[in-house]
Amino acid sequence: xxxxxxxxxxxxxxxxxxxxxxxxxxxxxxxxxxxxxxxxxxxxxxxxxxxxxxxxxxxxxxxxxxxxxxxxxxxxxxxxxxxxxxxxxxxxxxxxxxxxxxxxxxxxxxxxxxxxxxxxxxxxxxxxxxxxxxxxxxxxxxxxxxxxxxxxxxxxxxxxxxxxxxxxxxxxxxxxxxxxxxxxxxxxxxxxxxxxxxxxxxxxxxxxxxxxxxxxxxxxxxxxxxxxxxxxxxxxxxxxxxxxxxxxxxxxxxxxxxxxxxxxxxxxxxxxxxxxxxxxxxxxxxxxxxxxxxxxxxxxxxxxxxxxxxxxxxxxxxxxxxxxxxxxxxxxxxxxxxxxxxxxxxxxxxxxxxxxxxxxxxxxxxxxxxxxxxxxxxxxxxxxxxxxxxxxxxxxxxxxxxxxxxxxxxxxxxxxxxxxxxxxxxxxxxxxxxxxx
Numbered sequence: 001x002x003x004x005x006x007x008x009x010x011x012x013x014x015x016x017x018x019x020x021x022x023x024x025x026x027x028x029x030x031x032x033x034x035x036x037x038x039x040x041x042x043x044x045x046x047x048x049x050x051x052x053x054x055x056x057x058x059x060x061x062x063x064x065x066x067x068x069x070x071x072x073x074x075x076x077x078x079x080x081x082x083x084x085x086x087x088x089x090x091x092x093x094x095x096x097x098x099x100x101x102x103x104x105x106x107x108x109x110x111x112x113x114x115x116x117x118x119x120x121x122x123x124x125x126x127x128x129x130x131x132x133x134x135x136x137x138x139x140x141x142x143x144x145x146x147x148x149x150x151x152x153x154x155x156x157x158x159x160x161x162x163x164x165x166x167x168x169x170x171x172x173x174x175x176x177x178x179x180x181x182x183x184x185x186x187x188x189x190x191x192x193x194x195x196x197x198x199x200x201x202x203x204x205x206x207x208x209x210x211x212x213x214x215x216x217x218x219x220x221x222x223x224x225x226x227x228x229x230x231x232x233x234x235x236x237x238x239x240x241x242x243x244x245x246x247x248x249x250x251x252x253x254x255x256x257x258x259x260x261x262x263x264x265x266x267x268x269x270x271x272x273x274x275x276x277x278x279x280x281x282x283x284x285x286x287x288x289x290x291x292x293x294x295x296x297x298x299x300x301x302x303x304x305x306x307x308x309x310x311x312x313x314x315x316x317x318x319x320x321x322x323x324x325x326x327x328x329x330x331x332x333x334x335x336x337x338x339x340x341x342x343x344x345x346x347x348x349x350x351x352x353x354x355x356x357x358x359x360x361x362x363x364x365x366x367x368x369x370x371x372x373x374x375x376x377x378x379x380x381x382x383x384x385x386x387x388x389x390x391x392x393x394x395x396x397x398x399x400x401x402x403x404x405x406x407x408x409x410x411x412x413x414x415x416x417x418x419x420x421x422x423x424x425x426x427x428x429x430x431x432x433x434x435x436x437x
Contacts, residue, residue, distance in 0.1 A: 190273070
């Protein structure tokens with residue numbers, strides 16, 4: 001049932017070539033912003049990873065507010081638990097909703113094949129941040145609802161119980177703190193979320209933090225061996241490997257559960273998880289639901305400093321796109337624009353709005369108070385990096401290689417850190433040389 005992305009892209013490009021390419025709601029057309037809400041109609045399906053907001057009615061509340069502005073549009077939500085995996089399969093057809101979050105496994109050069117253009121880059125970049133992450137040939141194919149800072153969500157009460165009040169400034173200090181937590185509290189020091197998998201991909205978003213270098217991701221295009229001591233990927237993956245090797249994680253990673261992990265960190269059963277800042281409000285809500293203090297949930301940067309300061313990479317969260325095959329493109333675009341600029345969702349969840357000039361939310365007050373430097377993750381060479389990554393079959397933006405890293409570290413797969421890093425360096429270098437040659 002699952003074809004390769006190469007086969008899939010080739011097939012859909014043939015279909016796309018047959019499309020008119022005109023505006024309006026014709027297939028292959030531009031998803032232009034509506035000029036008159038009263039003239040927009042139809043039912044649209046929005047694919048989402050927020051199954052929790054479907055079950056608790058949050059998304060339906062937003063849809064009800066949207067219909068006050070666009071009474072002729074009905075919004076239907078479809079929640080996907082394994083969003084990346086299920087969406088990838090559905091994109092073998094043209095039935096992948098009208099609005100969807102762009103899967104991380106899709107390279108930017110493929111965006112025009114699957115998504116309708118939303119407008120010119122120079123115009124949209126004046127209104128929204130992060131448009132450069134979804135721009136192809138001057139057209140933007142996705143708009144992020146929120147920006148994300150990266151760090152460790154942690155239970156401050158657990159860390160305080162272990163006698164730790166300062167943020168660790170090096171990976172070694174972080175590991176030592178987790179060992180102290182294990183020794184002095186009953187909490188799991190670090191929770192991998194291995195089984196769900198996608199949380200492990202967030203470690204790649206730390207690229208740039210260890211050396212406080214916005215160009216660290218772009219540098220992968222010309223780096224022959226990224227898993228060499230001194231590089232960001234080495235520092236990042238060594239930290240995760242060491243945490244697992246020293247048994248500072250849950251007893252059985254194969255049984256982790258994302259939704260349950262929120263309650264576990266909220267109640268102090270888990271001490272920390274590496275995630276984006278979007279997770280802070282979810283963990284606080286879980287703590288409050290369990291009768292615990294939501295203010296116990298904190299957020300700390302990657303344990304490394306440059307010139308005495310911590311750095312956190314800012315990047316876009318999932319980007320909203322319109323299915324190129326949708327015949328309700330105007331209604332789909334209306335939902336995207338309204339949700340990002342008018343719904344208030346970013347503020348309600350303590351997230352960083354992608355609307356140009358929006359301030360950092362209160363959830364990141366600790367970053368502001370401690371003078372954490374926030375930097376963008378430049379991706380001017382994203383196409384080249386993706387090309388090398390695909391040729392190497394590593395997948396730095398998908399979960400498999402870090403699941404293997406965890407398996408090697410816990411003794412469930414052969415090898416050790418050095419041998420695995422050598423393997424990764426070999427694959428990356430070979431792919432780079434093959435493509436360059």
